[in-house]
Amino acid sequence: MASILVVDDEPEVGEAIRRVLARAGFLVAVANSAEDGLRRMDEQRPDIVITDVIMPKVHGLELITMLLSRHPRVRIIAISGGGSFGPLAYKPDAISTHAYLAAAREAGAQELLTKPFDMSDLLAAVRKLLPN
Amino acid sequence: MERLTNSLRVRLTSVVLVIHAALVPLLYLGVSAIVEDGYAELFVNPLRSNSRLIADELEAADAQEFPRYAGALLDSVVLSGQVVFAEITDGAQTLHSSLSSVSPGRARGDDFEFADHGDQVYYISHRVKRGTRWVVLRLGFDEGPTLERIAAAKRRVLAAVLAFTAASIAVAIWLSAVIARPMVRLQEAAKRVAGGDVHTELQMHSSIREVRELNHHLERMRQELVGTNDRLESEIRGREASEQKRLDLERRLLHRERIASIGTLAGGVAHEFNNILTPILLYSQIALDDTAPDGALARDLTRIVAAAHRARSLVNRILTFSREMHSQEPAVFSLRPTVEEALALMRAIVPANIEVDFDASEDGTAVQGDPSLVHQVVINLCTNAYQAMRRTGGRLSVKLRGIDNPGDGQINPGSYALLEVGDTGHGMEQAVILHIFEPFFTTRDVGEGTGLGLSVVHGIVTSMGGSITVESAVGQGTTFRVYLPAAAAQVCERSGALG
Ligand SMILES: Nc1ncnc2c1ncn2[C@@H]1O[C@H](COP(=O)(O)OP(=O)(O)OP(=O)(O)O)[C@@H](O)[C@H]1O
Ligand SMILES: [Mg+2]
Numbered sequence A: 001m002a003s004i005l006v007v008d009d010e011p012e013v014g015e016a017i018r019r020v021l022a023r024a025g026f027l028v029a030v031a032n033s034a035e036d037g038l039r040r041m042d043e044q045r046p047d048i049v050i051t052d053v054i055m056p057k058v059h060g061l062e063l064i065t066m067l068l069s070r071h072p073r074v075r076i077i078a079i080s081g082g083g084s085f086g087p088l089a090y091k092p093d094a095i096s097t098h099a100y101l102a103a104a105r106e107a108g109a110q111e112l113l114t115k116p117f118d119m120s121d122l123l124a125a126v127r128k129l130l131p132n
Numbered sequence B: 001m002e003r004l005t006n007s008l009r010v011r012l013t014s015v016v017l018v019i020h021a022a023l024v025p026l027l028y029l030g031v032s033a034i035v036e037d038g039y040a041e042l043f044v045n046p047l048r049s050n051s052r053l054i055a056d057e058l059e060a061a062d063a064q065e066f067p068r069y070a071g072a073l074l075d076s077v078v079l080s081g082q083v084v085f086a087e088i089t090d091g092a093q094t095l096h097s098s099l100s101s102v103s104p105g106r107a108r109g110d111d112f113e114f115a116d117h118g119d120q121v122y123y124i125s126h127r128v129k130r131g132t133r134w135v136v137l138r139l140g141f142d143e144g145p146t147l148e149r150i151a152a153a154k155r156r157v158l159a160a161v162l163a164f165t166a167a168s169i170a171v172a173i174w175l176s177a178v179i180a181r182p183m184v185r186l187q188e189a190a191k192r193v194a195g196g197d198v199h200t201e202l203q204m205h206s207s208i209r210e211v212r213e214l215n216h217h218l219e220r221m222r223q224e225l226v227g228t229n230d231r232l233e234s235e236i237r238g239r240e241a242s243e244q245k246r247l248d249l250e251r252r253l254l255h256r257e258r259i260a261s262i263g264t265l266a267g268g269v270a271h272e273f274n275n276i277l278t279p280i281l282l283y284s285q286i287a288l289d290d291t292a293p294d295g296a297l298a299r300d301l302t303r304i305v306a307a308a309h310r311a312r313s314l315v316n317r318i319l320t321f322s323r324e325m326h327s328q329e330p331a332v333f334s335l336r337p338t339v340e341e342a343l344a345l346m347r348a349i350v351p352a353n354i355e356v357d358f359d360a361s362e363d364g365t366a367v368q369g370d371p372s373l374v375h376q377v378v379i380n381l382c383t384n385a386y387q388a389m390r391r392t393g394g395r396l397s398v399k400l401r402g403i404d405n406p407g408d409g410q411i412n413p414g415s416y417a418l419l420e421v422g423d424t425g426h427g428m429e430q431a432v433i434l435h436i437f438e439p440f441f442t443t444r445d446v447g448e449g450t451g452l453g454l455s456v457v458h459g460i461v462t463s464m465g466g467s468i469t470v471e472s473a474v475g476q477g478t479t480f481r482v483y484l485p486a487a488a489a490q491v492c493e494r495s496g497a498l499g
Helices: A011-023 A034-044 A060-070 A097-107 A119-129 B002-060 B066-079 B144-194 B209-289 B296-326 B335-349 B371-389 B453-463 B493-497
Strands: A003-007 A027-031 A048-052 A075-080 A111-114 B083-089 B094-096 B121-130 B133-142 B331-334 B354-360 B366-369 B394-404 B415-423 B467-473 B477-485
Touching (some): A003 A034, A011 A027, A027 A034, A034 A048, A034 A060, A048 A060, A048 A119, A060 A097, A111 A119, A119 B209, B002 B066, B002 B133, B066 B083, B066 B094, B083 B121, B209 B296, B331 B335, B335 B354, B335 B371, B335 B394, B335 B415, B366 B371, B371 B477, B453 B467, B453 B477
Parallel strands (some): A003 A027, A003 A048, A075 A111, B354 B394
Antiparallel strands (some): B083 B094, B121 B133, B331 B366, B415 B477, B467 B477
C-alpha cells in the first residue's frame, strides 16, 4: 500500500485531497505547513508527497528542494492555484500558474497539477508515479 | 487715416495761404511803388532839362524882340506836344500862350511833385534873368499818358502777383499730397502690424528722405516684433508639447499602475478562488462517484461539477488577462498559447449554437511583438465573426500555421505565421469590404459598435510588420488572414514553452 503525504496551507484543500486518495485505498497524511510536512516526512517516509507551491513562511519550492535532499527517492506532485502571493510575486509572470509549476518542475517535482483539478486528474497523476 | 490726410493737407495749404495773404499785398504795393517812381523819373528828368533849355533861350533873347519872340517860343513849345501850359510872368505882366489847353486861371502855382493833384499836369518854373529883372517861366506838362502807363504797369504787376499766388497754392496742395500719401501708407502699414499681420514687409518707395527713414525704422521694429513673436510662439509650442508629453506619461503611468493593481488583485482573488474551488470540485466528484448514476442527486452533483469547471475557466481568464496586461516589452513568442487563451475567452462568450474549433501547428508560429496585442487581434476578429453568426449560428474556425512564401499577390515572399479566422456568418458585400479597416466604419446600429475593432487589428498587424487580407461571400461567410513575419530565433522560454 503506497503512502502519500499532502502538504497544503489550506486545510480544506488538504482534506479534500485526502478523502479522494483514501477512497482509492492510499495511506494518506495531511500537513498544513511546510515545517509540519518535513516533520511527518521524517516520521512516515511516504512514497509520494503532494505539495502546494504557494505557502506562507516556507515556500513549496523550498520544501521540494529540502525533501529531495533528505529523501532523494521520494516522488513529488506540485499543485498550485497561481496568484500573486509569495516570493515570486515580483516577476511579471508571477501570477501565471504555469510559472509556479514550471519552477516546481525545475526544483524536482515530477507531476504538476493546476488547482482546481478533477478527481480523475489527481488519481492519474498519483498512479503515474507509482512503481507498478 | 482720412483725418490725417485732411489735417495734413489743410494745414499745409492754409499755411501757404496765410503766408500769401500777408506777403502778396506787400509785394504788390512795393513793386507798384518802384514802378511808379521809375515812370515819374522817366517823365520828369527830360522835362527838367527841356524846360531849362527853353529858359536859357529866353534869357539869351534880344531885349527888343523879346515879347514877340517869347510869345512865339511859348506857342512852339505848346505845339511840340506834351506841354499843355506855358506862360512868362514878371509879376506885373503875364505872357500866356493861347495854345495852352489849360487856362491860366486853373494853372496852379509851382509844382515839383509828380501827380500830386488831380489835374494831371506837372508844372515846372524857371527864373529867367532879363537884364536887371527877373521873369518866371512856367511850363505845364501833361501827365496823362504816363499815368496811364503806370496804371497799366500796376495791372500787370497785380496779374503777375496773383498768378504767382495761384501757382504757390497749387504747389502747396500738390506738395501736401505728396508728403501725406506715404505718411498715410505708413500709417496703414503700422495699423496692419498693430492688428496682428506682422508678416507683410513695410515697403515705402518715397522720394522724401524722411519718409524713407521712417519706413526703415518701422520696418526694423516690425522685424524685431516678428522675431519676438516667433520666439514666443515656438516657446509656447515647446511648452505645450512638453506639457502634453508629461500628461501622456502621467496617463500611461496611471494606466500601468491601475493595470498592475488590477493584476495584483486578480492574482490574489484567483489564488483564493482556486483554493476554494478545489474542495468543491473534489467533494462533488466524490459524492457523484458514490451516487447511483441515474438519480436526481447525480444530476444535481453533475451540475455542481460543471459549475465548478466554469468557475475554473473564468479564473483562468482573469489570470490570463492580468498577465497580458503585465507583459509589454516586445519579445519572441509562440502564437499558439496566446491564441488559445483568447479562444478560451471566446468560448465562454459565444452561445451554444456557434461551434468554435482551433487547428494549430506549433512550427513556424513564433513571432516578435507583444502577446497582449496579438490577444487583442484574435479577440477582435473572433468577436466580429461571432457577431456575424449570432442569429444563424455556425462555425468559428481558427487556424494557425507557419508558411513560406504565401501564394498571395498581396503578401511579400517570406516566412510567416498565418492566423486564419473564418466564420460561416452573413458575409459582406464588396462595398462594405472596401471600408472595414477604416476607423469608425461600422454597419452596426448606433451604440452597438464603435467601428474600431478592425482598424485596431490592422494597426497592430502592420506595426508587427505583417498584413491582413479578407475574403468574404454574402450569405456564406468571411475569412480573415493575418500574416505575421515569422521570428527566426527560438521561441522565448517564458511565454512559449510553458504554454
Ligand atoms: N466576420 C465578419 N462578417 C461580416 N461582417 C464583418 C465581419 N467583420 C467585420 N465586419 C464588418 O466590418 C465592420 C467593421 O468592423 P469593426 O470590427 O471594425 O467594427 P465593429 O465591429 O462594427 O465595431 P466594434 O468596434 O465594436 O468592433 C462591421 O461593422 C461589419 O459590418
Ligand atoms: Mg468589431
